[in-house]
Amino acid sequence: MIHRAPLLLLVVLAVCCAGCARSVPMAALDAGGADVGVAVRLRSGEVLRGRLISLTDDELLLDTHHRLGVDVRLEGSAEARRVEVRGEAVPGDFVGVESGDTGRIAVVRRALDADEVARASFYRPAGEASLGPILSTFIGPGIGLLLALAI
Amino acid sequence: MAQMSGTRAAMRLLLCFSLCATVALAGCARTVGWEFADDPGLPVDIRTSGGEELSGTLLELSSGSLVFDTEIERGENVEVRRRGGADYVYVDGVIVGTVVEIRDFDIVTRRRVPLEEARDVSVRSRGYVGWGTAIAAVAFFFLGQALEEQ
Structure with missing residues (x-):
């Protein structure tokens, strides 16, 4: 059971990542929740x-x-x-x-x-600009390594 | 032996949970504030009145045109010509912009689209993961398997 948990959490992670990204028209930035x-x-x-x-x-x-x-x-x-x-x-x-x-x-x-x-x-917002490179540096290798160990 | 396996599984669980928490808490939280990056650059998708769909990094609005950097894949129909002290990128013999950087597989090109020709301009926000992440995941998957086999 505990062996399957990492994979389940990876699915959650993928959903989180997909949910975070959004495309907002520049004609309605405020309504779309994008800070520029x-x-x-x-x-x-x-x-x-x-x-x-x-x-x-x-x-x-x-x-x-x-x-x-x-x-x-x-x-x-x-x-x-x-x-x-x-x-x-x-x-x-x-x-x-x-x-x-x-x-x-x-x-x-x-x-x-x-x-x-x-x-x-x-x-871009300062937080988003600094968080992006950090997440993209760690998430890809992290997912790959975890999958290699889990499968 | 069973205890070691259990500890390893718990470690994986903890790692996964940390990654999820980082993304869910830090990434998805809307950062409303007045602090912005030092350098201009906004990931955007632009659809022009001519039906062209462009993706790139929007830098500025200057003289009524949107100025943005985009990547053009290198190919037989793409060439760089020097004219009047600047390097221009030609696609099928037509100037599309000026060279920012020539890389192994593509050319970073600075383009201008008049504001009235830009039909839809959308900002891609909070897109923390992309193709680079996927490629890194695949690379590290095989690396991890190779390490485990050893």
């Missing part, structure tokens, strides 16, 4: 960094984050809530406030016309 980082340089020279929400052929939607502090404040109330940096309102729609290890972060959603964008670079 983006750094954007606009034609005006402004530089933005944040999380990409969607990318279509005419629009780029992203969440930018602003760490609340002395210079960065939340102003207004209810639907008129906005983020101000040194007294200047941040363009976009206020989404909410997230709590992180480094303090409270205000999230602002901003839609950009594709023509406004001079350049945008796309990034």
Whole structure:
């Protein structure tokens, strides 16, 4: 019985791996549960960094984050809530406030016309980027060796 | 003897369980946060308005075009020609992109697809295992059997 258990667990492992991978349309990244980082340089020279929400052929939607502090404040109330940096309102729609290890972060959603964008670079989440090589290094050889020993 | 066999089986069980736990807990957990990789690169599948299906690593959106690296298998219809200080990849006599790296079996090629020509762009996320994993598994299976026979 215990001899069959490793094989059974390998099946579970394969299912887990297959379940983890997913293909998410860039037009609906947020709904699909995919995190994509983006750094954007606009034609005006402004530089933005944040999380990409969607990318279509005419629009780029992203969440930018602003760490609340002395210079960065939340102003207004209810639907008129906005983020101000040194007294200047941040363009976009206020989404909410997230709590992180480094303090409270205000999230602002901003839609950009594709023509406004001079350049945008796309990034994977840091955790996923570092975990990928580790898993692919160990899982393949691990499965092979276990199968060799189990059969 | 029976005790040794039991210990070995328990060790295998523990190894399998560790692998499952690593993937299930670390891999499948959605990593929502603001920490992203230092270098750009996103595994994507792109279907163009011409019906072409491309896979590669999306680097950026520049001048209205998606810029990505893809692997083109080397063959008789694939050639590299130098023009104006850059190496271009030709497939059936048509330029498809610039050379990033020439490898034994394929050429890593940087291509551009205008955004309006990209019909479906999908991100492949959390794809931790691929063909490399399968090849490594087969290789280590035979290695393991050879070691066991010895």
